[in-house]
Amino acid sequence: MQKRHLLNLITGAALAVCGLAHAQDNAFKIALILPMTGPFASTGKQIEAAAKLYMAQNGDTVAGKKVQLIVKDDAGTPDTTKRLAQEMVVNDKVNVLAGFGLTPLALATAPIATQSKTPLVVMAAATSSITQASPFIVRTSFTLPQAAVGIADWAPNNGIKKVVSLVSDYGPGIDAEKYFKDRFTFNGGQVVETLRVPLRNPDFAPFLQKVRDAKPDAIFTFVPSGAGAALMKQFAERGLDKAGIKLIGTGDVTDDDILNGMGDVALGVVTSHHYSASHKSAVNQKFVEAFQKANNNLRPNFMAVGGYDGMRVIYEALKATKGAGGGEALLAAMKGQIFESPRGPMFIDAQTRDVVHNIYIRKVEKVNGQLYNQEFDTIKDVKDPGKSK
Numbered sequence: 001m002q003k004r005h006l007l008n009l010i011t012g013a014a015l016a017v018c019g020l021a022h023a024q025d026n027a028f029k030i031a032l033i034l035p036m037t038g039p040f041a042s043t044g045k046q047i048e049a050a051a052k053l054y055m056a057q058n059g060d061t062v063a064g065k066k067v068q069l070i071v072k073d074d075a076g077t078p079d080t081t082k083r084l085a086q087e088m089v090v091n092d093k094v095n096v097l098a099g100f101g102l103t104p105l106a107l108a109t110a111p112i113a114t115q116s117k118t119p120l121v122v123m124a125a126a127t128s129s130i131t132q133a134s135p136f137i138v139r140t141s142f143t144l145p146q147a148a149v150g151i152a153d154w155a156p157n158n159g160i161k162k163v164v165s166l167v168s169d170y171g172p173g174i175d176a177e178k179y180f181k182d183r184f185t186f187n188g189g190q191v192v193e194t195l196r197v198p199l200r201n202p203d204f205a206p207f208l209q210k211v212r213d214a215k216p217d218a219i220f221t222f223v224p225s226g227a228g229a230a231l232m233k234q235f236a237e238r239g240l241d242k243a244g245i246k247l248i249g250t251g252d253v254t255d256d257d258i259l260n261g262m263g264d265v266a267l268g269v270v271t272s273h274h275y276s277a278s279h280k281s282a283v284n285q286k287f288v289e290a291f292q293k294a295n296n297n298l299r300p301n302f303m304a305v306g307g308y309d310g311m312r313v314i315y316e317a318l319k320a321t322k323g324a325g326g327g328e329a330l331l332a333a334m335k336g337q338i339f340e341s342p343r344g345p346m347f348i349d350a351q352t353r354d355v356v357h358n359i360y361i362r363k364v365e366k367v368n369g370q371l372y373n374q375e376f377d378t379i380k381d382v383k384d385p386g387k388s389k
Contacts, residue, residue: 028065028318030311031088033081033109034099036073039200042226042257043101044073047123047307049295051098054311057290062315063323070094076101078108085109089116095330096121096314101303102224103127103171110134117327119317119334123310124225124303127171128386131353136327138334138353140313141306142274144175144222145385147250150272150359151220152183154377155248158270160217162190163248166207167222169196176222176250179385184220192216202227204234211245212238218246221253225303228253229262236265251276251373254364256301259371266371269364274357275302275343276373287342300342309341313348345381352387 032051034044048071060067070092074081081100088094089112097113098121100106106125110133113120122130122139126147131137155163165181167173173196181191193214195207202223211219219240223231235247247253251273254266277288277299287308291300300308317333338347346357359382362373 026064026066027068028062028323029068029070029088029092029094030096030098030314031085031092031094032069032071032099033074033084033088033097033105034071035076035101035105036071038075038077040076040101040224040226042255043124043224043303044099046225046257046301046303047099047101049291049298050300050304050307051311053291053294054308054315056294058315062318063321065318065323067315067318074101074105076105078104081105082108082112085112089118094118095327098310098314099123099307100125103130106130106137107133110137113137119327119331121310121314121334123306125172126175128175128384129171135353136331138313138331138348139355140310140348142302142355142357143384143386144172144250145179146357146359146382147273148176148180148222149183149385150361150379150382151248151250151270152180152189153187153379154270154272154361155184155218155220156187156189160189160246160248162192162216163218163220164193164195164211164214164216165191165220166195166197166204166211168199168202168224168227170199172224173199173222175386180220191220197223199224202230204231205238208234208238208240212240212243215243216245218248221247221249223253225252225255225301226258228255229258232262232265241265246270251302251362254362254373256299256373257303259364259373260299262371266364267366270361271373272359272361272379273302273373274359275305276360276362276375277301278367278372278374279343279360280375281340281342281344283340284342302343305341305343309343309346312339312341313337349383352384354384354387356381356383358382
């Protein structure tokens, strides 16, 4: 009797272990590593909300696999990002690494993706060279050269000949500075000074005073998502708008998440970017309405669309591999995807693993009492100029 009881216990335990193993086999884990606290928390908040919206709309079972989204806060610190990624790959056996709110965070994690053959989907970071840091990186956000060349083409044809460049001093800012200056100069413009502001705890005031003293037609600027409000406030306080100096830049500065809080000083600011919440398409209208409904009327920004499209790329790759296959099969299924995003048509370039999409020239205008980046011109199917050489 005792033997049979013991046998039953052993059999039961074995079945439980098999069941657990099967349950684990049946799970598809996405590690979403984001700055949820600290100065770049708005990026994390937007991407997490978009990823959860995509799952709510498309279900959490794909190709027979139960999708698990595991959100981790790296507070915008590369060492933390790297540690979290390592733990998630080794201990949690995640199938995909995703998120990455800033360039240094993506670059810190690239070797882990390569060593473990885990696809890494960059939903935010925008330095051109990121996809070259690992053959397992796919990007669904944008690149700064893509955004910078659009405004560099527009400005000289619209009375802006003399510019001071002011950017955050890290990878994307340096990309923005270089590609804007090269194209603007090629188009007959003159960049009279290039200024770089510290990424963390920036004080724009002394730099803006230098801009005012230089008396340019405009200031070209790039700051990361969320930092534009402080820049715009100090731009007004220093009286640059009253001195007739225009503000142009990449769309990060008039980020949809914070645009309404900037006030009328932002009116008329022209930027080039890949996404505006006011983009006119049925896909975007549906996305914005659903996002606001799910997030207490929060307006989605370009970070949200990077997260939303990133989830789509992951889901479609999982479908294409029928839930089977390791990281290399998933990666292969991510390359070359073509679809209609809330931003407009886009695809993942199979060679570079980078996003190709439209860049829009937009002006801040008031619509029904709210500020929006209103698109008025389109540059179609822009590849990353940083890789076109």
